[in-house]
Ligand code: NIG
């Protein structure tokens with residue numbers, strides 16, 4: 488801590504086995520004999536260790552002791568505010584009842600809605616704080632969080648206020664997304680279009696008036712919201728300054744990726760069943776393809792998103808956890824990386840870049856976010872391995888040893 492008038496100290500991260508910049512999935516971005524200089528919560532510079540040590544003789548040294556140093560992971564898709572867990576549904580699915588059938592029986596998202604409506608904002612702050620702690624310990628330093636278990640104006644605002652309060656508390660950076668279009672709530676059964684109007688005409692203006700969200704998302708899927716309803720909600724969001732995101736082509740193909748690209752969405756998420764036209768649309772746009780393989784794994788699906796075809800077409804790919812009580816109860820982004828490598832043919836460096844820079848792009852964070860570059864926030868993870876490929880490979884254990892958020896050690 489520096490006194491006023493004094494320049495803040497420089498910290499020099501030395502002796503990492505590898506410094507992985509995550510600027511691109513290229514071997515040249517895996518630096519050896521490199522050091523990272525940090526000042527005032529930002530990366531000052533990185534480069535050859537001997538040169539940096541000579542240039543900063545008075546810097547405080549952070550000993551990396553032959554471990555891997557990377558940017559903090561950026562989890563760009565979660566539903567981390569919720570009440571109870573839903574292991575009852577997990578047990579049903581294990582006996583063969585599909586996710587959408589459980590939803591039709593009144594479980595699924597609406598089970599979380601009924602539960603969340605009973606809980607106070609304070610209670611949800613407490614529950615969410617407990618659920619974010621393991622994310623940080625697993626190496627995640629920025630988390631997007633969606634509303635969507637309130638599905639009424641007051642309860643949606645309550646969820647987003649929880650996110651705002653936890654953002655103020657730190658140390659994680661939280662990015663709020665309004666997801667009133669997550670499902671039709673029980674009180675609007677058989678009145679789906681009326682609910683869509685409520686989202687567009689009442690909820691979105693209320694959320695925007697309080698500055699509670701950056702993005703507006705919709706779960707577009709056969710049986711949930713169709714293209715017309717999705718467009719209505721996302722365009723209302725745009726008019727109020729909320730950038731679109733979209734749960735697209737998760738379980739059935741329905742043109743979600745194409746719609747996301749046409750609306751200039753920040754991301755199209757899931758894409759388990761994206762079409763060829765959808766792949767081309769994403770590749771030709773700024774819309775990031777956000778893949779959530781832990782969800783498809785947990786739901787027992789055998790088919791994953793076509794990561795290779797997306798990458799080869801030139802789309803920007805992000806990996807996220809989809810952390811939620813129904814379809815993805817793991818807070819681990821390294822686990823999503825493992826599934827990406829084992830099931831979708833991504834290589835470990837592509838997976839790491841997708842979980843850092845890719846997530847930053849999906850959240851439209853400032854240009855160098857999610858990378859180690861001069862000027863980027865000093866969000867760093869030191870991993871308990873000498874080889875970054877072990878981050879997805881040694882799955883099921885925690886490899887993140889220390890985490891820094893804006894230059895401050897938080898784990
Ligand atoms: O991304 N797809 C919709 N929303 C979540 C599931 C939420 C839930 O089941 O509670 C998802 O998988």
Ligand code: FE
Pocket residue numbers: 564565566734809
């Ligand atoms: Fe989701």
